[in-house]
Amino acid sequence: xxxxxxxxxxxxxxxxxxxxxxxxxxxxxxxxxxxxxxxxxxxxxxxxxxxxxxxxxxxxxxxxxxxxxxxxxxxxxxxxxxxxxxxxxxxxxxxxxxxxxxxxxxxxxxxxxxxxxxxxxxxxxxxxxxxxxxxxxxxxxxxxxxxxxxxxxxxxxxxxxxxxxxxxxxxxxxxxxxxxxxxxxxxxxxxxxxxxxxxxxxxxxxxxxxxxxxxxxxxxxxxxxxxxxxxxxxxxxxxxxxxxxxxxxxxxxxxxxxxxxxxxxxxxxxxxxxxxxxxxxxxxxxxxxxxxxxxxxxxxxxxxxxxxxxxxxxxxxxxxxxxxxxxxxxxxxxxxxxxxxxxxxxxxxxxxxxxxxxxxxxxxxxxxxxxxxxxxxxxxxxxxxxxxxxxxxxxxxxxxxxxxxxxxxxxxxxxxxxxxxxxxxxxxxxxxxxxxxxxxxxxxxxxxxxxxxxxxxxxxxxxxxxxxxxxxxxxxxxxxxxxxxxxxxxxxxxxxxxxxxxxxxxxxxxxxxxxxxxxxxxxxxxxxxxxxxxxxxxxxxxxxxxxxxxxxxxxxxxxxxxxxxxxxxxxxxxxxxxxxxxxxxxxxxxxxxxxxxxxxxxxxxxxxxxxxxxxxx
Amino acid sequence: xxxxxxxxxxxxxxxxxxxxxxxxxxxxxxxxxxxxxxxxxxxxxxxxxxxxxxxxxxxxxxxxxxxxxxxxxxxxxxxxxxxxxxxxxxxxxxxxxxxxxxxxxxxxxxxxxxxxxxxxxxxxxxxxxxxxxxxxxxxxxxxxxxxxxxxxxxxxxxxxxxxxxxxxxxxxxxxxxxxxxxxxxxxxxxxxxxxxxxxxxxxxxxxxxxxxxxxxxxxxxxxxxxxxxxxxxxxxxxxxxxxxxxxxxxxxxxxxxxxxxxxxxxxxxxxxxxxxxxxxxxxxxxxxxxxxxxxxxxxxxxxxxxxxxxxxxxxxxxxxxxxxxxxxx
Ligand SMILES: Nc1ncnc2c1ncn2[C@@H]1O[C@H](COP(=O)(O)OP(=O)(O)OP(=O)(O)O)[C@@H](O)[C@H]1O
Ligand code: SF4
Ligand SMILES: [Mg+2]
Numbered sequence: 001x002x003x004x005x006x007x008x009x010x011x012x013x014x015x016x017x018x019x020x021x022x023x024x025x026x027x028x029x030x031x032x033x034x035x036x037x038x039x040x041x042x043x044x045x046x047x048x049x050x051x052x053x054x055x056x057x058x059x060x061x062x063x064x065x066x067x068x069x070x071x072x073x074x075x076x077x078x079x080x081x082x083x084x085x086x087x088x089x090x091x092x093x094x095x096x097x098x099x100x101x102x103x104x105x106x107x108x109x110x111x112x113x114x115x116x117x118x119x120x121x122x123x124x125x126x127x128x129x130x131x132x133x134x135x136x137x138x139x140x141x142x143x144x145x146x147x148x149x150x151x152x153x154x155x156x157x158x159x160x161x162x163x164x165x166x167x168x169x170x171x172x173x174x175x176x177x178x179x180x181x182x183x184x185x186x187x188x189x190x191x192x193x194x195x196x197x198x199x200x201x202x203x204x205x206x207x208x209x210x211x212x213x214x215x216x217x218x219x220x221x222x223x224x225x226x227x228x229x230x231x232x233x234x235x236x237x238x239x240x241x242x243x244x245x246x247x248x249x250x251x252x253x254x255x256x257x258x259x260x261x262x263x264x265x266x267x268x269x270x271x272x273x274x275x276x277x278x279x280x281x282x283x284x285x286x287x288x289x290x291x292x293x294x295x296x297x298x299x300x301x302x303x304x305x306x307x308x309x310x311x312x313x314x315x316x317x318x319x320x321x322x323x324x325x326x327x328x329x330x331x332x333x334x335x336x337x338x339x340x341x342x343x344x345x346x347x348x349x350x351x352x353x354x355x356x357x358x359x360x361x362x363x364x365x366x367x368x369x370x371x372x373x374x375x376x377x378x379x380x381x382x383x384x385x386x387x388x389x390x391x392x393x394x395x396x397x398x399x400x401x402x403x404x405x406x407x408x409x410x411x412x413x414x415x416x417x418x419x420x421x422x423x424x425x426x427x428x429x430x431x432x433x434x435x436x437x438x439x440x441x442x443x444x445x446x447x448x449x450x451x452x453x454x455x456x457x458x459x460x461x462x463x464x465x466x467x468x469x470x471x472x473x474x475x476x477x478x479x480x481x482x483x484x485x486x487x488x489x490x491x492x493x494x495x496x497x498x499x500x501x502x503x504x505x506x507x508x509x510x511x512x513x514x515x516x517x518x519x520x521x522x523x524x525x526x527x528x529x530x531x532x533x534x535x536x537x538x539x540x541x542x543x544x545x546x547x548x549x550x551x552x553x554x555x556x557x558x559x560x561x562x563x564x565x566x567x568x569x570x571x572x573x574x575x576x577x578x579x580x581x582x583x584x585x586x587x588x589x590x591x592x593x594x595x596x597x598x599x600x601x602x603x604x605x606x607x608x609x610x611x612x613x614x615x616x617x
Numbered sequence: 618x619x620x621x622x623x624x625x626x627x628x629x630x631x632x633x634x635x636x637x638x639x640x641x642x643x644x645x646x647x648x649x650x651x652x653x654x655x656x657x658x659x660x661x662x663x664x665x666x667x668x669x670x671x672x673x674x675x676x677x678x679x680x681x682x683x684x685x686x687x688x689x690x691x692x693x694x695x696x697x698x699x700x701x702x703x704x705x706x707x708x709x710x711x712x713x714x715x716x717x718x719x720x721x722x723x724x725x726x727x728x729x730x731x732x733x734x735x736x737x738x739x740x741x742x743x744x745x746x747x748x749x750x751x752x753x754x755x756x757x758x759x760x761x762x763x764x765x766x767x768x769x770x771x772x773x774x775x776x777x778x779x780x781x782x783x784x785x786x787x788x789x790x791x792x793x794x795x796x797x798x799x800x801x802x803x804x805x806x807x808x809x810x811x812x813x814x815x816x817x818x819x820x821x822x823x824x825x826x827x828x829x830x831x832x833x834x835x836x837x838x839x840x841x842x843x844x845x846x847x848x849x850x851x852x853x854x855x856x857x858x859x860x861x862x863x864x865x866x867x868x869x870x871x872x873x874x875x876x877x878x879x880x881x882x883x884x885x886x887x888x889x890x891x892x893x894x895x896x897x898x899x900x901x902x903x904x905x906x907x908x909x910x911x912x913x914x915x916x917x918x919x920x921x922x923x924x925x926x927x928x929x930x931x932x933x934x935x936x937x938x939x940x941x942x943x944x945x946x
Contacts, residue, residue, distance in 0.1 A: 085850040090850070101841040106938055119850065
C-alpha cells in the first residue's frame with residue numbers, strides 16, 4: 001500500500017501586510033514504503049512549505065487551501081491535532097532545514113530524546129538511556145555527548161543528533177529538509193552517507209529536500225523537481241539523468257560538470273523565478289525557458305505521464321508524441337541556454353603576469369585570554385603565495401582551515417603575527433598590516449571584497465543608481481553627469497543591461513545572481529587592483545552560479561585586476577582560477593596550476609573535496 | 618564553578634567601590650566634610666545648622682588622623698552597622714530607625730513582588746500560548762489600560778473607597794494597639810493595615826511581567842525547537858511549559874531580581890499614601906527633614922540592594938541557562 005499519497009495539494013500564505021501567495025499549487029505525488037524520494041528546486045520554490053504541510057505543521061498565515069494528504073490509509077488533511085499526535089514521531093518524523101536551532105537550548109540532549117520516547121512508547125528509565133545510546137551509535141557520535149547541552153555540540157554533531165532523534169521511534173517516514181545545508185562539504189558528505197546507510201538498513205521512507213541536484217541524484221531512488229510551487233518533473237534518478245524532460249531540470253543538470261575534464265562546460269538559467277503572488281498565465285518557467293513556444297505563454301502545462309515518469313512541459317510532451325519530433329524537433333538533453341566554457345588550454349596558461357601582492361611566510365596566532373589561562377591557536381601558519389594582475393588564485397579549504405583569517409590579513413583588517421604581506425601598487429610597495437581608520441579606507445581603493453551573501457550586502461530599499469554612486473563619489477569624487485555616466489558604465493560592465501533601466505531598480509527586485517553582480521560592480525567602482533571574493537556563489541542557487549563565475553572570469557580577462565577566490569568548491573575553482581592553493585589546518589597542503597592540482601591531487605583533503613563534488617555524469 | 622566565583626568577585630569589587638566612593642567623595646574637597654556635605658545637600662546659601670553638621674559628622678567620622686586611618690575607621694563602623702545618628706529621630710541611631718522600618722517594607726514589597734511575578738508570568742505565558750483567544754485579548758487590553766495608571770493613584774482610589782467610604786480597612790499606619798512582635802493580635806493588625814497598600818501594588822506590578830512574558834513567549838513560539846516539539850507529538854501542555862515557557866522565562870527571571878533591587882523607589886509613593894511605616898515612608902521623611910545621615914544610609918542600602926539583586930540574577934541565570942555558564946566561563 002502507498003505510504004504517502006498527496007493529491008492536488010495547495011498551500012496559501014495570507015500575510016497581513018502583503019498580497020496572498022500560493023506557495024504550493026496542485027501538487028500530486030505518492031511515496032511507497034521504504035522509498036527514498038528527492039525533492040529539488042531553487043530557493044523559494046515551495047519545498048519547505050510542501051514539507052511542512054505534509055507534517056501538518058503549517059502556521060499562520062499559511063494554510064492548506066486545497067487537496068488531500070493520505071498517510072498510511074488515513075486522510076490527515078484535516079485530522080484533529082489530538083488524533084495527529086499519535087501519528088507524530090512514531091510514524092512520521094523530521095529533520096528541519098535550519099535544525100541548528102531545533103534542539104531546546106536549555107535542556108540536555110538526552111532529555112529531548114526521552115520526552116519523545118516516553119510519550120510514544122512503553123520504554124522508561126534505564127531502557128530509554130540504552131535506546132538513546134544505541135541511536136548515538138547509529139549516527140556515529142560518542143555517547144558521552146548525551147549529557148551535553150546543544151550549544152556544546154558542533155554544527156555537524158547537532159545535525160547528527162537531530163537525525164538520531166528522528167530515528168528514535170523507528171518511524172515509517174522521515175522528512176529531511178536540507179539536513180546538511182550550512183555544514184562543511186566534507187561533513188555533509190559523511191552525514192548523508194550515514195543517512196543512506198541507515199535508510200537501507202531500517203527501511204523507512206524518506207522525502208529528502210535539497211537544492212543541490214548532485215546530492216539528490218546520489219541518494220534518491222526517485223526525484224521530484226519543483227519550480228514556482230509546482231512539481232514540474234517526477235522521474236527515477238537514473239531516467240532523470242539519462243533523459244531529463246523539463247528544461248528547468250536540464251538547467252540544473254547543466255550547472256555541474258567534471259572539473260577534471262579537458263573542457264568543462266556549465267550552463268546557467270538566466271533570470272529569476274516568478275512572483276507567486278501574481279497570476280501567472282501559461283508556463284511559469286516560460287520567461288527563462290530557451291525551448292519556449294507560443295503555446296507556453298497561453299496554457300499552463302499539466303503534469304502528465306511521460307516516459308515512465310511525469311513532466312509538466314508542453315514541448316517535452318509534444319516532441320514525444322507520434323511525429324512530434326518532426327514538428328517540434330528532437331528532445332534535447334542539455335539546457336540550450338547560456339553557458340560558460342573553460343578549456344584545458346585556458347587553464348594551462350602560464351602564470352607570468354606581474355605580481356600585485358605577495359604573501360611571505362605569514363602566520364597568524366590568536367590568543368584568547370580566559371582568566372589567567374591563555375589559549376593560543378595558530379590559524380594560519382607559514383603561508384606564502386603571490387597574486388598576479390589579470391589572474392585568479394583560488395584559496396580552497398574547509399571551514400576552519402584559515403581561509404578567512406588569511407583573507408582578513410590581505411584586506412588589511414588583521415595583521416600577521418609573523419611574516420609580511422606586500423602590496424605592489426601603482427605608487428610603489430606598501431606593507432599590509434592591520435590598517436585602521438583612514439589608512440584602511442585608503443587601502444580599500446586598492447583591495448576590494450565581495451562576500452558570500454548578496455542578500456545582506458546591499459540595501460534592498462535603495463535604487464541601484466544610489467548604491468553604485470556612493471563609492472564613486474566617496475573615492476573618486478565624481479559628481480553630476482560624470483557620476484551618472486560612470487554608474488551606467490559599471491552596470492554595463494557587469495551585464496545588467498539595459499543599464500538605464502537598472503539604475504532605477506531596487507535591490508529587492510533583483511535575483512540573487514543579479515544582486516551579486518551589483519556587489520561586484522560596487523567593488524569595481526573604486527578601480528581596485530585586487531578583489532578578494534569570499535565564497536561569492538555559495539549562497540546562490542546552482543542554476544545561476546555559472547552566471548556569476550562567467551562575469552568574474554570576463555572581468556579578469558578584460559582588466560588587470562587580480563582576484564583571490566575563496567571557496568570549498570573545486571568545480572568553481574577549475575572554472576575560474578589559474579592557480580589553486582589548498583589550505584588545511586592553517587597550512588598550505590597543495591599549491592599549483594589548477595588543472596594539475598585537480599587532476600592529480602596529492603593531499604587527502606583535496607581528494608575528499610573532489611569526491612564531495614556530485615558527479616552524476 | 619568559575620562562573621560563580623567570577624560573579625562573586627565582581628559583586629565584592631563593586632560593593633567595595635560604592636562604599637569607598639561614599640567615603641571619598643565628601644573628603645575630596647578641602648574643609649570639614651560634614652559641613653560640605655550638609656551644604657551640598659541643603660543648598661549653597663542655606664545657613665549651616667549645627668545639629669545637622671553634628672549628625673553628619675557622627676556618620677562620616679571626625680576628619681582627624683590620616684586619610685587611611687579615617688578609611689579604616691569608616692569601614693569598621695560600617696561593618697559594625699554604625700551609620701551615625703538620625704537627625705529626625707534624634708537620639709536614635711540610623712541603624713535602629715531603619716531596622717524598624719525594614720521588615721515592614723521587605724514583607725510588603727517582597728510579598729507583592731513575588732505574587733505579581735508569578736501571576737504575571739503565568740498569565741503572560743497563557744495569553745501567548747492561546748494567542749488571539751478571548752482570554753488573550755482581555756489580558757492584553759486590560760494590562761495596557763491598567764499599565765497607564767500609577768500605583769499611588771490607585772492607592773488613593775483604594776484608600777478613598779475602602780478606607781474612608783466603606784471603611785473596611787484602616788487608612789494609615791502599620792498597627793494600632795498591639796505590641797509589635799510575633800503575636801496574633803499584632804499579625805492581624807499588620808495584615809489588615811498592609812492589605813490596601815499590597816492591593817495597590819498588586820494591581821499594577823504584574824502588568825510588566827504579563828506583557829514582557831507574552832512578548833518573549835510569542836517570539837519563542839516561532840523558534841525551531843518549538844516546531845520540533847510539536848512535530849514530536851508531545852502534549853500541548855508539555856510543549857507550552859517545558860519548551861516555550863521554560864525558555865521565555867529566562868529574561869523575566871533576570872528582570873525580577875533587578876526589580877526586587879530597585880523596589881524601594883516604587884514603594885515610596887504607595888507607602889506615603891497609606892502612611893505605612895516602611896522604608897519608603899522613611900525615605901520621604903528623610904528628604905523632607907533633610908536628615909542626611911538617614912538619607913545617605915538609605916541610599917547606600919538601596920545601592921547594596923541593587924547589587925545583591927544583580928548577583929542573585931546572575932547566579933540564577935547561570936543555573937537556568939547553560940549557555941550563560943559557558944559563554945564567558
Ligand atoms: N510565513 C510565510 N508567510 C508568507 N510567505 C511565506 C512564508 N513562508 C514562506 N513564504 C513564501 O512561500 C514561498 C515558498 O517558500 P519555501 O520556504 O517553501 O521555499 P523553499 O523552496 O523551501 O526555499 P529554500 O530553498 O530557500 O528553503 C516563498 O515565496 C516564500 O516567500
Ligand atoms: S512548457 Fe514551454 S516554457 Fe514551460 S518549460 Fe516547457 S517549453 Fe519551457
Ligand atoms: Mg526550504
